[in-house]
Amino acid sequence: MLSSTIHYLLAFSSKNKDLQNSLKNLLGFYPSNISLYKLAFSHRSVSVSAKNGMSSSNERLEYLGDAVLGAVVAEYLFKKFPFKDEGFLTKMRSRIVNRKQMNKLSLKLGIDNYLNYNISNKQRGGSINGDAMEALIGAVYIDKGYNTTADFIVNRVLKIHIDLDEIENIDTDYKSKIIEWGQKNKQKVQFEIAEVIVEPHEKVYTIQLAIEGEIICVGKSYSKKVAEQQAAEIGCEKLALV
Numbered sequence: 001m002l003s004s005t006i007h008y009l010l011a012f013s014s015k016n017k018d019l020q021n022s023l024k025n026l027l028g029f030y031p032s033n034i035s036l037y038k039l040a041f042s043h044r045s046v047s048v049s050a051k052n053g054m055s056s057s058n059e060r061l062e063y064l065g066d067a068v069l070g071a072v073v074a075e076y077l078f079k080k081f082p083f084k085d086e087g088f089l090t091k092m093r094s095r096i097v098n099r100k101q102m103n104k105l106s107l108k109l110g111i112d113n114y115l116n117y118n119i120s121n122k123q124r125g126g127s128i129n130g131d132a133m134e135a136l137i138g139a140v141y142i143d144k145g146y147n148t149t150a151d152f153i154v155n156r157v158l159k160i161h162i163d164l165d166e167i168e169n170i171d172t173d174y175k176s177k178i179i180e181w182g183q184k185n186k187q188k189v190q191f192e193i194a195e196v197i198v199e200p201h202e203k204v205y206t207i208q209l210a211i212e213g214e215i216i217c218v219g220k221s222y223s224k225k226v227a228e229q230q231a232a233e234i235g236c237e238k239l240a241l242v
Contacts (some may be wrong), residue, residue, distance in 0.1 A: 026109060027152055033143050036061075040135040043117035043128055058135035065138030068146070069097055072153045080164070087221040095167045096158075098237050102130030108161050111136060135168060174232035177241055178209070188212050191228050209235045 016034050023037060024030050031037050031197060044057035073096050077089050095101065106129035115132055141149045175191070188211065197208040207227040208218045216238060218223035219230030 015044035025079055026156075027140065028110075029144065029148065031139075031143055036139040036143050037114075038116075039137070040065075040139040041111075041114040041116050041132055043115060043132075045118040046116050053115050058132060061135035061138035061142075062131045063138070064141060065136065066097075068141045068149055069134060069137050069153060072150045073097055073158070076154055076158060077148070085222070085225045087123070087230070089225065090221075091226075091233070094169060094230070094233055094237075095144045095170065096162060099127050099130050099240070100237075105157060105161055106133040107131055109133070109157070150201065173229075174230050174236050178232050178235050178239070181236075181239065181241055182211065191231065193224070194218060196238075211235075 019037070020030055020034055032055045035166075040055065040058050040061050042056060042058050044059060046057075070093065073093050074089070077092050077096075081089065081092075111132050112129050115128065117128065137153065139148060140152055179189050181187070190210045192208050192210065193205060194208040197204040197206075202222050204220065204222055205217055205224045205227045207230075208215045209226065209231040210216065217231055217234040219227040219232070219234065221227040221230060
């Protein structure tokens, strides 16, 4: 009995060591708390509910990682484009962190090879890869703090796998796309001015996008057209049209 326990512990330790070495190649450092990373790769389909009702899936880490990713990308773009306005920076950030881009980045980094799930390949087609990418960022943040997380995102993700010129020059008319979707699916799509703030030299427009009378998102810019496109882009992401 004692012998089998020792063999089990050695095997468990060996698996953890293999995972640590593999993650070192991905992240650029050795993880300190390996259980965090295992949780980051655990889809809700394999979660186990604890006595307090909490489930052992990556959803909470995904929530945290999404927030950290947004902050790091915002800071990166702010420094990269010192003379661009808020509308441009918002558009670029949205194009980098949207679900489609996160799924692509996850596959490029090989995060799908770490995933622990219990669903069919067809069901995997949604956001499981992008969710794991954000959960991994959340795990890094808890394990190593903001600076290490920012370094990983900027130097191992953005600078290697993101072409800013290509993203900047994407010419997508999101407003037309979502209007066409509404016509095809017999859904009433409306862009309405929610607020206009008059500043000393310009106006700031807040545009709300409503589908069948329900507001699903807003866009804000000094240009009414840009604000509409921002709202439309967010709406397209929510409807999985991009």
